[in-house]
Amino acid sequence: MTRKVTGGSSGIGKCIAIECYKQGAFITLVARNEDRLLQAKKEIEKHSINDKQVVLCISVDVSQDYSQVENVIKQAQEKLGPVDMLVNCAGMSLSGKFEDLEVSTFERLMSVNYLGSVYPSRAVITTMKERRVGRIVFLSSQAGQVGLYGFTAYSSSKFAIRGLAEALQMEVKPYNVYVTVAYPPDTDTPGFAEENKTKPLETRLISETTSICTPEQVAKQIVKDAIQGNFNSSIGSDGYMLSSLTCGMAPVTSITEGLQQVATMGLFRVLSLLYLGSFDTIIRRCMTERAKYEITDKTA
Ligand SMILES: NC(=O)C1=CN([C@@H]2O[C@H](COP(=O)(O)OP(=O)(O)OC[C@H]3O[C@@H](n4cnc5c(N)ncnc54)[C@H](OP(=O)(O)O)[C@@H]3O)[C@@H](O)[C@H]2O)C=CC1
Numbered sequence: 249m250t251r252k253v254t255g256g257s258s259g260i261g262k263c264i265a266i267e268c269y270k271q272g273a274f275i276t277l278v279a280r281n282e283d284r285l286l287q288a289k290k291e292i293e294k295h296s297i298n299d300k301q302v303v304l305c306i307s308v309d310v311s312q313d314y315s316q317v318e319n320v321i322k323q324a325q326e327k328l329g330p331v332d333m334l335v336n337c338a339g340m341s342l343s344g345k346f347e348d349l350e351v352s353t354f355e356r357l358m359s360v361n362y363l364g365s366v367y368p369s370r371a372v373i374t375t376m377k378e379r380r381v382g383r384i385v386f387l388s389s390q391a392g393q394v395g396l397y398g399f400t401a402y403s404s405s406k407f408a409i410r411g412l413a414e415a416l417q418m419e420v421k422p423y424n425v426y427v428t429v430a431y432p433p434d435t436d437t438p439g440f441a442e443e444n445k446t447k448p449l450e451t452r453l454i455s456e457t458t459s460i461c462t463p464e465q466v467a468k469q470i471v472k473d474a475i476q477g478n479f480n481s482s483i484g485s486d487g488y489m490l491s492s493l494t495c496g497m498a499p500v501t502s503i504t505e506g507l508q509q510v511a512t513m514g515l516f517r518v519l520s521l522l523y524l525g526s527f528d529t530i531i532r533r534c535m536t537e538r539a540k541y542e543i544t545d546k547t548a
């Protein structure tokens with residue numbers, strides 16, 4: 249059992265690697281910074297269940313050069329055997345008002361979050377199809393189910409993931425390869441701490457609608473859904489509501505799932521209008537408060 253986790257040196261990715269290691273898997277971690285990779289490797293190795301298990305580290309930028317990504321993945325497959333599960337967890341978030349975000353930020357988020365998921369998946373898919381075995385996991389976000397204030401660059405890169413996942417799932421299902429898209433809420437990770445340094449107040453207040461999860465909780469849910477072959481992976485009651493409401497033409501894994509969507513759609517739409525109303529109120533309030541401060545600043 250070989251699993252590959254991009255972004256496996258930190259946060260959700262590291263917890264997913266630990267979860268898989270606890271199940272006896274061989275792990276390949278992919279990220280850029282070598283020190284953090286080694287640190288994570290040590291931490292993951294504490295959870296081994298037999299002495300044959302290995303954690304392999306690969307330092308590569310998943311978003312830059314496809315042939316480089318393909319090469320390192322080939323090398324890893326030669327050492328540890330073909331990958332049964334790929335988890336695309338490398339990603340990042342930057343927020344700010346549309347006009348305040350650098351144009352390069354849109355390019356960067358699209359290349360790390362979107363292309364950074366395309367490249368590793370593209371590199372493993374042929375072998376998975378040939379072997380008729382495989383799971384590919386993509387990390388979207390609740391902000392990939394609803395576009396939110398401050399997330400013009402981030403939300404779009406996470407919506408893109410969903411399109412990719414839906415199309416790919418339709419292609420690979422006959423080969424017994426299953427795709428999972430995860431939509432976590434805010435999760436307490438180093439990446440989240442980084443994001444908070446520059447997050448607009450509006451974005452923070454809107455995001456606080458859903459509670460913060462631990463990376464361990466999120467990782468457990470994702471690994472479970474991926475193993476079961478569920479297309480959708482969400483967490484908590486708001487996660488459930490959002491996924492149900494925004495199911496669109498996403499595939500279902502069971503008839504029950506489909507029936508639940510049909511039955512709850514109307515009600516969840518009503519709830520979502522209430523949420524949207526409260527988001528508008530937050531945004532208007534922040535605007536008035538800012539205007540007040542500006543006046544005080546000028547008179548001082
Ligand atoms: N935390 C949250 O609130 C939520 C996070 N998500 C998503 O989950 C994923 C993981 O998030 P989180 O655990 O918070 O992130 P962290 O910032 O804690 O970890 C990110 C990981 O990705 C690696 N990485 C980043 N960029 C690249 C790159 N270009 N090439 C290779 N590796 C890269 C990092 O290592 P290095 O920098 O060394 O390359 C690190 O291992 C992201 O896609 C994020 O958008 C979704 C919803 C909520």
Ligand SMILES: CCCCCCCCCCCCCCCC(=O)[C@@H](N)CO
Pocket residue numbers: 340341388389390391394396432433434435439440443454455456457458486489490493516517519520523
């Ligand atoms: C019936 C409808 C229910 C509606 C509930 C709506 C709640 C929306 C809240 C969205 C929170 C967005 C979190 C983004 C996390 C993320 O991706 C970043 N933290 C990454 O770093």
